[in-house]
Amino acid sequence: MIGVIVAQSAPPPLRVYSQLVLEGVRLALQEHGRGGGAPIELVVLDDSGRAERDTALLRELERRGAVGVVGPLLSSGLALVAGARQDSALVFVSPTASNPPRSANVYSLNIPDTRGAEVLAEYALATGLTRVGLLYPDKPEWRRQARAFAESLERGGGEVPVEAPYDSGTTTFGPPLRRLAAAGPQAIYIPAPERDVRQLAPQIAYYGLDQLGIQVLGNETWVDDDVRRLVEPRFLNGVIASTPLVRASSEVRWQEFVALYEGAHRRLLNNPYPALGFDAVNWILSALPPNGALAHELAERLASGEPLRGATGILHARNGEVVRRPFLVRIQDGDLQPVEDAGAASPPADSSAAGR
Known part of the structure; x- marks a missing residue:
């Protein structure tokens, strides 16, 4: 029963x-x-x-x-x-x-999807992105994704030159984005809720991080239908994100x-x-x-x-x-393009019965 x-x-x-x-x-x-x-x-x-x-x-x-x-x-x-x-x-x-x-x-x-954060860090290392900054709301669920990414990156020999947690409810991201830019990372990982992503994406361009060639890496929120509908495509183009669900995938x-x-x-x-x-x-x-x-x-x-x-x-x-199992995708003109099969990086099921 x-x-x-x-x-x-x-x-x-x-x-x-x-x-x-x-x-x-x-x-x-x-x-x-x-x-x-x-x-x-x-x-x-x-x-x-x-x-x-x-x-x-x-x-x-x-x-x-x-x-x-x-x-x-x-x-x-x-x-x-x-x-x-x-x-x-x-x-x-x-x-x-x-x-x-x-x-x-x-x-x-x-x-929160921490396995996706780990796989995204592995992808960053595999593509030569070894210096990655972190930008995330200072709340437990987003800290957890940020920590999973950082630990995976550092295990593989990468480094996090700067972390920029911000207060939940922030609408102007100039100070943390300037801190990130000043540290000279090759990429930034941004696990954040939908509301923040919709405001952050245009500000990344406004504060010139795109002109510095900094790759944006995101969590599953970045591929949300509402985010891709409400944010101009040019502010999302090229973002690499990890998501546990690609709805169109068989x-x-x-x-x-x-x-x-x-x-x-x-x-x-x-x-x-x-x-x-x-x-x-x-x-x-x-x-x-x-x-x-x-x-x-x-x-x-x-x-x-x-x-x-x-x-x-x-x-x-x-x-x-x-x-x-994470899926890695690239956002381009509102569409999701597969980056690679992230499943190969997923470990087998753990045999422990202790759990969540």
Whole structure:
């Protein structure tokens, strides 16, 4: 049995997110059944968006024999159930928690993409970009990507001559961009949210960094549809970015999922939440043996299993957390051009069961 803990009766927007995640969960189970998979019991419980209710819901799922759980959606609820489990082998996969606890067999599909930062640093070294500056918001998720990039670069013999963290909410980037230019890097890596990228990209040209021949390297935000729609192409041309999802690629299931979702619900898919629910269940299903599994068997198979071709990317476990295979792309006139197959640089799944 697979349990689901969502927030169906919470105030919006959490209630809306819960409904969208559930739509993806149910599509995954329907597809599993149509493909001849063994029947799977699904038990959906509602915590109303109140983390303090999750321990009681956990007890019900344990009593009913759950081997894996999708949810809770909030990081606070995920932390509570991680610590309250009677058996630490019980797997939790949250589609949306942004700050999951450091706990065995507890995963989230919504953590920052650090593997992409590592692969982008490897690409920089391979192309002779050994001096790379860092520009990022001074917040945990962006610091994490910046640190992953810097550590990978330095392991390969490169250096970070300057770091320029900035306060979240900054709109004028003159001071940090001048600091970066003065340090003389060959490239700058900028992991930042969509709002910042839309303002930063034109200012890189305004402050003359493009005239200095400095290569811009970016995280997945740089390839976001809204960024490429709202920012003039000339300010994005030539940016090399790492992203876990190229929606047009046949290597992932995004297009298949869009067709499946829109066919089932007769409306456009305009956000990622159903796909996250879809991938969370499918990742659990991918590790279930044909004759079912005990919790510890599922945990071991998830931690060491083969990558899953999902709607939100190619997923596997590494060092106890879910990572997605990076795609390296170049932005040119609003289009994404493949740079290389970054998958060759991705390590095999880690065998540890400790995780996020």
